[in-house]
Amino acid sequence: GAVVSQHPSWVICKSGTSVKIECRSLDFQATTMFWYRQFPKQSLMLMATSNEGSKATYEQGVEKDKFLINHASLTLSTLTVTSAHPEDSSFYICSARVEPTEQYFGPGTRLTVT
Amino acid sequence: ILNVEQSPQSLHVQEGDSTNFTCSFPSSNFYALHWYRWETAKSPEALFVMTLNGDEKKKGRISATLNTKEGYSYLYIKGSQPEDSATYLCAFYGGATNKLIFGTGTLLAVQP
Numbered sequence: 001g002a003v004v005s006q007h008p009s010w011v012i013c014k015s016g017t018s019v020k021i022e023c024r025s026l027d028f029q030a031t032t033m034f035w036y037r038q039f040p041k042q043s044l045m046l047m048a049t050s051n052e053g054s055k056a057t058y059e060q061g062v063e064k065d066k067f068l069i070n071h072a073s074l075t076l077s078t079l080t081v082t083s084a085h086p087e088d089s090s091f092y093i094c095s096a097r098v099e100p101t102e103q104y105f106g107p108g109t110r111l112t113v114t
Numbered sequence: 115i116l117n118v119e120q121s122p123q124s125l126h127v128q129e130g131d132s133t134n135f136t137c138s139f140p141s142s143n144f145y146a147l148h149w150y151r152w153e154t155a156k157s158p159e160a161l162f163v164m165t166l167n168g169d170e171k172k173k174g175r176i177s178a179t180l181n182t183k184e185g186y187s188y189l190y191i192k193g194s195q196p197e198d199s200a201t202y203l204c205a206f207y208g209g210a211t212n213k214l215i216f217g218t219g220t221l222l223a224v225q226p
Contacts, residue, residue, distance in 0.1 A: 004157060034213075043118070043216040044203070093158075101146045101207045103214065105158040 003027055004096050006106030013084055013113055021079045021109045023094030029074035030096035034103065035067075038091040047092075050077040084113040116140050118206045120217035127194050128225050134190045135220040137204030141185035146207040148214065149178055149189055153200045161189075161202075194224045 003026040013019050023033055031052045036044040048069050049057040056069035066088075068080040081088055093108035118139045127133050139147060146165045150158040162171045167182040175192045191198055201221045205214040 009155075036216075041218065043218045044205075045216075046213050049213070101148070101214075102160065102163060104160070105150075107155065107157045 002096075002098055002104040004094065004104050004106040006094055006109055008109060009107060010110040011112070013111070015085055015113055016083055018080055018082045019084055019111060021081075021092055021094075021111075023077045023079070023096070023106050025075045025096045025104075028096070028098065030077075030098070031074060032097040033071060033077040034095045034097070035069060035077070035079050036093045036095070038093065038108075044093065047079075081111065084111070086113045089113045116206065116208065116211060116215050118204060118215050118217040120202075120204055120220050122220060123218065124221040124223070126223045126225065129194060129196060131194050131224075132190065132192045133194055133222070134188050135202060135222075137187045137189070137217055139185050139187070139204070139206040139215075139217075140208060141183060143208040143210040144182045144185075144206075147180055147182075147187050148205040148207065149187070150203040150205065151200050152203055152219070158203060189220075191222070194222070196224045196226050198222060199224045 005024045007022045033050040035047045037047050038044050047062045050069045050071040052071045058064045071077040089112050095103040095105040121136050149161040151161050152158040162178045164180040169180045171178050177190045180187045201219040203219045205216045
């Protein structure tokens, strides 16, 4: 149990376009999901907390207008990178909270902006 | 700024060797310490959630210890196998931050 899927697993897009990444909890419901970003040789950095039915909470330094998060159902959260630029190229990974401190992760999405 | 550090950054061992790595974290406002195993192209897999000082947990050949007073945790792998090759992440959960703070991971490569 507690499987989280993420789609797509990798995506290449042109600078200025938008990209949507989906995170789904497959066999459980998650009122809270998290979006992380990882740059090479760095740790997973929390970008935002996605709450079902309400606005996401963004970490300091993360532009909410650039990284749009929607958590419209108990099994789906989406992250849209708007007007992507090469510096947005990174590894994006989501997780879903099961217990107060337990999270299950998706496999991640590699975004390359050319 | 809360800092979680892992060492070594990478490790190469021979099949059958036992190995261990370290995670250091803030000793104040401690709530839980997580260990994850992350294979390439897969989801990070939860290994342990540790909450009590002095706690020791075991899962097959993998075990972990926790010292919350001095702020460190060790992960041990006994008799490493090639399938143990992965990045091992630790993450600190503190009451003040209410979120997981990750280390950069230890990349383990086990040579057959």
